Amino acid sequence: MSGYVSVSSRIKSVLDLQLRWYHCTGIRTGFTLRMPASAHSVDASIGTVSSAPVGWVGSGKRYYGEDVKGEEEARQFRGIMKEIAGAGGVSNPQEFVPLLQWIDHGRLEKRLMKLANKTDAFLQGLIDEKRSKEEKGNTMIDHLLSSQKSQPEYYTDQIIKGLILVLLLAGTGTSAVTIEWAMSNLLNHSQVLKNARAELDNQIGQEKLLNEPDVSKLHYLQNVILETLRLYPAAPLLLPHMSSEDCTIGGYNVPRETMLLVNAWAIHRDPNIWHDTTSFKPERFENGESDVNKLMPFGLGRRACPGASLAQRTIGLTLGSLIQCFEWERISEEEVDMVEGNGITMPKAVALEAMCRARPIITKFLSMSEDEF
Numbered sequence: 001m002s003g004y005v006s007v008s009s010r011i012k013s014v015l016d017l018q019l020r021w022y023h024c025t026g027i028r029t030g031f032t033l034r035m036p037a038s039a040h041s042v043d044a045s046i047g048t049v050s051s052a053p054v055g056w057v058g059s060g061k062r063y064y065g066e067d068v069k070g071e072e073e074a075r076q077f078r079g080i081m082k083e084i085a086g087a088g089g090v091s092n093p094q095e096f097v098p099l100l101q102w103i104d105h106g107r108l109e110k111r112l113m114k115l116a117n118k119t120d121a122f123l124q125g126l127i128d129e130k131r132s133k134e135e136k137g138n139t140m141i142d143h144l145l146s147s148q149k150s151q152p153e154y155y156t157d158q159i160i161k162g163l164i165l166v167l168l169l170a171g172t173g174t175s176a177v178t179i180e181w182a183m184s185n186l187l188n189h190s191q192v193l194k195n196a197r198a199e200l201d202n203q204i205g206q207e208k209l210l211n212e213p214d215v216s217k218l219h220y221l222q223n224v225i226l227e228t229l230r231l232y233p234a235a236p237l238l239l240p241h242m243s244s245e246d247c248t249i250g251g252y253n254v255p256r257e258t259m260l261l262v263n264a265w266a267i268h269r270d271p272n273i274w275h276d277t278t279s280f281k282p283e284r285f286e287n288g289e290s291d292v293n294k295l296m297p298f299g300l301g302r303r304a305c306p307g308a309s310l311a312q313r314t315i316g317l318t319l320g321s322l323i324q325c326f327e328w329e330r331i332s333e334e335e336v337d338m339v340e341g342n343g344i345t346m347p348k349a350v351a352l353e354a355m356c357r358a359r360p361i362i363t364k365f366l367s368m369s370e371d372e373f
């Protein structure tokens, strides 16, 4: 976190921060605090606390937000990510009418090949850039390249590119979208927000910043996240699976090699399973494991999400930090719009906008010397 802003510029901006409400826009990359130019340096340091990690690409570069260096490269990256997200959500008529393969209807395969080549070239560029540098950094690519030296047969460039993509595609958008849904729910349920803030004040206080190991003490906050994942699972249909044998599901005969989608969104709202199913009630998870075991936002079984526990920690840390550091309010009397948009990771149809005001910890945080972080 160090290196963003000098101590004096932090202190200068503190008063400004404490007096005003700032407007925040929940763009797809997580929360961005929009502040006037006078507080820009503060924006940079807070951004590290509050924003979801999309855009860091394991190479230490930021491609989203206001402090982007290398705009052309960032634009290229954002373009690729947008195309991948779009391509992931489309249905392919050729899978339903195989004849269409012969006339290459929609040219989907060609477009995907082009996109794959473009993505591969971009990621290879990042690896080559790191490899050519004398000084080794502390980024994911640096570490993977050093593993490549000791285990070249496993850590090939191809594997490294795959790992970066997994983190980007599976790991960041899902977590960012969940934080945005969680914050929207909190803004529409002021008592839940108060309870979450009271828990943070009791357990952590305003003297030290929330840390990752603290998140396990915050049971109410974790229930807020579970309840968000119940009502707004980031992957509502999980990922497509394929039947390996002929089988029967719910009375339907399913032939071998049929694509199967599990509607976790609907299961999470099934009145036969959940009480008061559409209400946002984190308290429902206070009665032990039984309700938690009915959730499946990360899938189940062998192919369940391997990042589930990482996701719960990073979401807990980010959401907890947002609540610990800021007071939050809606931009108007009107409730935050909770309509779902389209996309492979279920976005909000209307991006969240909210007001935030710094809490006392920000004063302490911003007046600390860089060595104290």
Ligand code: HEM
Pocket (backbone or CB within 6 Å): 166, 167, 170, 171, 172, 174, 175, 178, 233, 234, 235, 238, 239, 240, 297, 298, 299, 300, 302, 303, 304, 305, 306, 307, 308, 310, 311
């Ligand atoms: C809120 C956050 C997240 C949600 C809701 C989520 C959800 C899911 C779901 C539903 C699946 C498919 C499970 C199935 O096929 O039944 C999946 C797969 C996967 N997720 Fe996540 N995920 C999240 C975060 C992450 C993170 C942080 C990472 C890694 C850093 C990650 C890595 C993966 C990978 C690699 C797979 C593919 C596993 C396989 O096919 O064997 N996910 N995730």
